Amino acid sequence: MRAKKTAALGAAVAAAAAATALLSAPSAVAAPNPIVGGTTTTASAYPYVMQITDSSQNQFCGGTLVSATKVVTAAHCMVDETTSSVRVVGGRTYRNGTNGTVSRVTDIWVHPDYTDATEGNDVAVLTLATSMPYTTASYVDSSDTSVYAAGTTARILGWGTTSSNGSSSNQLRTATVPTVSNSSCSSSYGSSFIASDMVCAGYTSGGVDTCQGDSGGPLMIGGVLAGITSWGEGCAQAGYPGVYTRLTTFSDDVTEQIES
Numbered sequence: 001m002r003a004k005k006t007a008a009l010g011a012a013v014a015a016a017a018a019a020t021a022l023l024s025a026p027s028a029v030a031a032p033n034p035i036v037g038g039t040t041t042t043a044s045a046y047p048y049v050m051q052i053t054d055s056s057q058n059q060f061c062g063g064t065l066v067s068a069t070k071v072v073t074a075a076h077c078m079v080d081e082t083t084s085s086v087r088v089v090g091g092r093t094y095r096n097g098t099n100g101t102v103s104r105v106t107d108i109w110v111h112p113d114y115t116d117a118t119e120g121n122d123v124a125v126l127t128l129a130t131s132m133p134y135t136t137a138s139y140v141d142s143s144d145t146s147v148y149a150a151g152t153t154a155r156i157l158g159w160g161t162t163s164s165n166g167s168s169s170n171q172l173r174t175a176t177v178p179t180v181s182n183s184s185c186s187s188s189y190g191s192s193f194i195a196s197d198m199v200c201a202g203y204t205s206g207g208v209d210t211c212q213g214d215s216g217g218p219l220m221i222g223g224v225l226a227g228i229t230s231w232g233e234g235c236a237q238a239g240y241p242g243v244y245t246r247l248t249t250f251s252d253d254v255t256e257q258i259e260s
């Protein structure tokens with residue numbers, strides 16, 4: 001499931017990676033990347049963090065509860081999914097847990113211009129059949145563009161792999177990473193980085209990042225949902241920050257979906 005959803009990304013950034021191959025010294029410097037680099041946490045500490053699962057409750061992406069029945073996630077998480085194939089699980093700290101609230105999905109809105117994460121528009125809103133009894137996250141307004149100022153601390157959350165090609169974390173993890181300027185992210189990713197739709201976050205030296213399975217989950221800035229985990233070249237690699245959906249660009253779309 002995760003491999004299917006991310007297969008296109010490696011190819012899409014291959015050109016950018018090849019262009020900088022001499023700078024990145026692959027594998028020789030690869031170290032275990034504990035989310036890569038964070039700490040374990042709980043669903044009670046971050047009640048708005050949702051597991052997006054298949055019909056057997058196997059988590060494959062993250063999401064953020066923005067109203068009792070609306071969850072923001074990544075469009076690329078919904079490729080080949082239908083309202084009957086997806087569940088949203090709230091209040092569950094562990095991937096193998098059975099607690100919390102499981103909801104079916106009655107509607108999947110994917111941004112109409114979405115084609116691939118590296119082309120932008122990587123946002124989707126799910127409508128839940130069952131209300132989630134958890135505190136929601138507020139999200140940025142379209143005018144809040146200053147939240148992304150380079151160097152701002154952002155919080156990432158998810159159950160994704162703790163190293164590139166590693167296995168998923170059973171327990172929810174979190175870490176903080178600094179936002180990266182558009183010019184710096186363009187240097188990393190070339191034309192795959194679309195500043196209007198994306199924002200990058202990560203340390204220059206790597207080591208802390210989202211990874212496969214974290215997609216769709218929140219990038220929180222100042223306690224407010226400001227981004228959606230979207231893509232990156234490998235995970236936690238020096239010179240290749242994580243790329244997140246720039247939610248200010250899609251805030252009005254999300255509001256429209258919440259009100260629909």
Ligand code: ARG
Nearest residue numbers: 212213214215231232235242
């Ligand atoms: N596309 C991945 C997913 O589907 C998320 C990758 C994030 N990568 C990164 N280096 N930050 O889970």
